[in-house]
Amino acid sequence: MTNFSFDPPGGREEAREVSRTTTLLRSTSPSARGAGLLNPPVHRASTIVYSTVEEYLSRHSRLYDGVIYGLYGTETTYALASAITELERGYQAVITSSGTAAITLSLAAFLKAGDHLLVIDTAYRSTRRFCEETLANYGVHVSYFPHDIGDGIGALVQPNTRMIFLESPGSLTFELPEVRAVTTVARARGIITALDNTWATPMLFRPIEHGVDISIAAATKYLSGHSDVMLGSITAATEEVYKQLKDTAARWGNSVSPDDCYLVHRGLRTLDVRLDRHQRTALELTGWFAKQPEVRRVLYPALPSDPGHAIWRRDFDGASGLFGVLLDPMSAAESAAFFNGLKLFKLGASWGGFESLMVPAWPPPVRNCSVVEEGALVRVHAGLESVADLICDLEDAFARLRAARDCA
Numbered sequence: 001m002t003n004f005s006f007d008p009p010g011g012r013e014e015a016r017e018v019s020r021t022t023t024l025l026r027s028t029s030p031s032a033r034g035a036g037l038l039n040p041p042v043h044r045a046s047t048i049v050y051s052t053v054e055e056y057l058s059r060h061s062r063l064y065d066g067v068i069y070g071l072y073g074t075e076t077t078y079a080l081a082s083a084i085t086e087l088e089r090g091y092q093a094v095i096t097s098s099g100t101a102a103i104t105l106s107l108a109a110f111l112k113a114g115d116h117l118l119v120i121d122t123a124y125r126s127t128r129r130f131c132e133e134t135l136a137n138y139g140v141h142v143s144y145f146p147h148d149i150g151d152g153i154g155a156l157v158q159p160n161t162r163m164i165f166l167e168s169p170g171s172l173t174f175e176l177p178e179v180r181a182v183t184t185v186a187r188a189r190g191i192i193t194a195l196d197n198t199w200a201t202p203m204l205f206r207p208i209e210h211g212v213d214i215s216i217a218a219a220t221k222y223l224s225g226h227s228d229v230m231l232g233s234i235t236a237a238t239e240e241v242y243k244q245l246k247d248t249a250a251r252w253g254n255s256v257s258p259d260d261c262y263l264v265h266r267g268l269r270t271l272d273v274r275l276d277r278h279q280r281t282a283l284e285l286t287g288w289f290a291k292q293p294e295v296r297r298v299l300y301p302a303l304p305s306d307p308g309h310a311i312w313r314r315d316f317d318g319a320s321g322l323f324g325v326l327l328d329p330m331s332a333a334e335s336a337a338f339f340n341g342l343k344l345f346k347l348g349a350s351w352g353g354f355e356s357l358m359v360p361a362w363p364p365p366v367r368n369c370s371v372v373e374e375g376a377l378v379r380v381h382a383g384l385e386s387v388a389d390l391i392c393d394l395e396d397a398f399a400r401l402r403a404a405r406d407c408a
């Protein structure tokens, strides 16, 4: 039976810190390191056998760092968890079956009937639905706060507030919260904070360095990067938080395929170069969109014109490739003309893969504390294709849109 001490991939003997880029390239597992392999082997298992009855009877004490039953992870799972932990600068991560599972397990781990949960208004739709439709049924009280609340969050805290859930930037509308201001209040009041960090990944933003207790990523997106895996990660800032998350994941039967962990681990090798390309393409595309007369606003924190730009410059090491474009309202015929002839941009949910995507964000995102600007909001994912080819595809789409308007 193997126990993992969560050593950084290079081993604790290595005193000098290496860059995150290098971390992505050398993380592996103990047995791979011993055998001179660069990548962790795929360990598939349900039953794990023990050499003594004493080891068997004490196996649950090793839930947090040992391979004791397939459900709780094998060496392949721990290798991925440790690599993500190092990027997040956390204590240790739990790997979950999807990004959605990472969100729901994080909430379920700390909330009980009678507790109050504060959720950022710009949270991903499925997060909101879990809070309103599942947690509410379990007796948890949910309320929302505006993304720009800062330390004003203190006024919304109730005696039973147990947890604050953030997402940065906001889903579809890309607003950036002042994370440090919120976590400072939360820490002073003993409230747990979690943040969905899927857009930036820990390469570009590390929530734990900003006082967050739990950093969540849908590994389905950039960490895997190839649109062929569903997986999530929850990185805890402390041992106490990690144990609570690992216990909850075990009790809820969270299990992940070692093959999928292997694929995400392989995706990590190129995360840095992919993100760099996604960002460069997104900057070119957002500049192009901003010049089109039908475009009211481009929603991307890396743009100097974006309301969140100052926070982004201060807190982030870069931007990924997902942004919003608010166009003049479109009729059904205009939207069909715009979307249906696209050749390179595909119409599809999710993002973070190699392909460019463009989807209508209507009906408009649900918000409690803010008004969604009027217009046709489109979500764009800048993929890894040639930017010149992507712009040709967009020129054709805008030409079709204009022709449809002229006919109306």
Ligand SMILES: Cc1ncc(COP(=O)(O)O)c(C=O)c1O
Pocket: 098, 099, 100, 101, 124, 171, 196, 198, 199, 218, 219, 220, 221, 230, 231, 232, 350, 351
């Ligand atoms: C911000 C954000 N978080 C979490 C998720 C959920 O991830 P998954 O699709 O892996 O369940 C998504 C999915 O689109 C997302 O956009």
